[in-house]
Amino acid sequence: MSASALPAIAVDVSALRLVRDGQVVLDGVDIRVPKGSVTAVLGPSGSGKSTLLAALMGELAPAKGSVTVFDAQVPAGKTRALLALRKQMGVLLQGNGLLSDLTVAQNVALPIETHTRLPTDVIDRLVELKLHAVGLRGLKDAFPRELSGGQARRVALARALALDPPLMIYDEPLTGLDPIAAGVITELMGRLNKTLGLTSVIVTHHVHETLPICDHAVVIANGRVVFQGSPAQLNASDDPWVRQFLDGAADGPIAFDAQPRSYA
Numbered sequence: 001m002s003a004s005a006l007p008a009i010a011v012d013v014s015a016l017r018l019v020r021d022g023q024v025v026l027d028g029v030d031i032r033v034p035k036g037s038v039t040a041v042l043g044p045s046g047s048g049k050s051t052l053l054a055a056l057m058g059e060l061a062p063a064k065g066s067v068t069v070f071d072a073q074v075p076a077g078k079t080r081a082l083l084a085l086r087k088q089m090g091v092l093l094q095g096n097g098l099l100s101d102l103t104v105a106q107n108v109a110l111p112i113e114t115h116t117r118l119p120t121d122v123i124d125r126l127v128e129l130k131l132h133a134v135g136l137r138g139l140k141d142a143f144p145r146e147l148s149g150g151q152a153r154r155v156a157l158a159r160a161l162a163l164d165p166p167l168m169i170y171d172e173p174l175t176g177l178d179p180i181a182a183g184v185i186t187e188l189m190g191r192l193n194k195t196l197g198l199t200s201v202i203v204t205h206h207v208h209e210t211l212p213i214c215d216h217a218v219v220i221a222n223g224r225v226v227f228q229g230s231p232a233q234l235n236a237s238d239d240p241w242v243r244q245f246l247d248g249a250a251d252g253p254i255a256f257d258a259q260p261r262s263y264a
């Protein structure tokens with residue numbers, strides 16, 4: 001699908017209920033991710049952000065409701081249809097998942113070699129372009145153990161971009177990085193979204209670092225969406241759930257040690 005043929009809503013989550021081990025994690029969740037946006041999915045630890053991503057990637061089937069990505073319902077099970085949809089998603093998960101025995105270039109080449117039959121010289125050129133996009137062309141022959149945390153995350157980002165997916169999904173991309181490396185990754189996520197014409201969904205609790213590159217924000221708490229709108233609207237919100245999360249207050253409606261709720 002060419003970028004211009006994509007629908008205006010990249011990800012549409014409707015009346016979604018997600019259950020893990022008999023416990024309702026999310027219920028009645030409606031989220032619309034506008035095409036071309038950088039959308040932050042925010043919420044306290046254990047609120048269900050990663051569980052939502054699992055549904056987006058077809059790893060967890062809805063107990064109720066639906067998830068569509070570029071107008072296609074996310075298929076259940078490890079089907080061919082799911083594989084095809086997953087090729088449209090570049091995913092940067094917590095931990096970089098780089099293979100330690102492979103060089104930087106070999107790590108980035110892996111998805112291209114797996115999913116295409118392109119000749120080696122074309123793959124080499126594509127890898128060079130992806131590494132250039134994250135500012136690491138000079139490190140193509142390095143091994144993961146020789147990289148700093150920020151460099152390793154940039155390599156993982158180049159690999160996530162390898163197949164030119166129109167949708168990027170980031171799960172806690174700033175975790176474990178020092179403030180400078182976190183700033184570099186944040187700037188890259190925003191710049192790549194713009195220059196490559198992507199849609200990005202960033203799951204994070206790094207609110208203040210991430211919001212400046214976002215044009216849409218969703219806050220999840222207590223198993224539901226408590227806010228959806230622009231970063232300016234988020235900052236202006238006086239909703240007690242939103243305020244407690246943004247201000248990092250110990251007292252408020254969000255329980256510090258929330259128990260999962262029973263599946264009714």
Ligand SMILES: Nc1ncnc2c1ncn2[C@@H]1O[C@H](COP(=O)(O)OP(=O)(O)OP(=O)(O)O)[C@@H](O)[C@H]1O
Nearest residue numbers: 020021025043044045046047048049050051052260
């Ligand atoms: N694989 C799993 N099996 C069973 N329960 C799970 C599983 N993964 C998460 N949960 C439960 O689902 C709830 C939501 O967890 P989830 O990891 O989605 O939250 P989160 O908002 O991503 O948290 P964090 O910010 O700490 O990563 C928690 O109660 C958690 O214990």
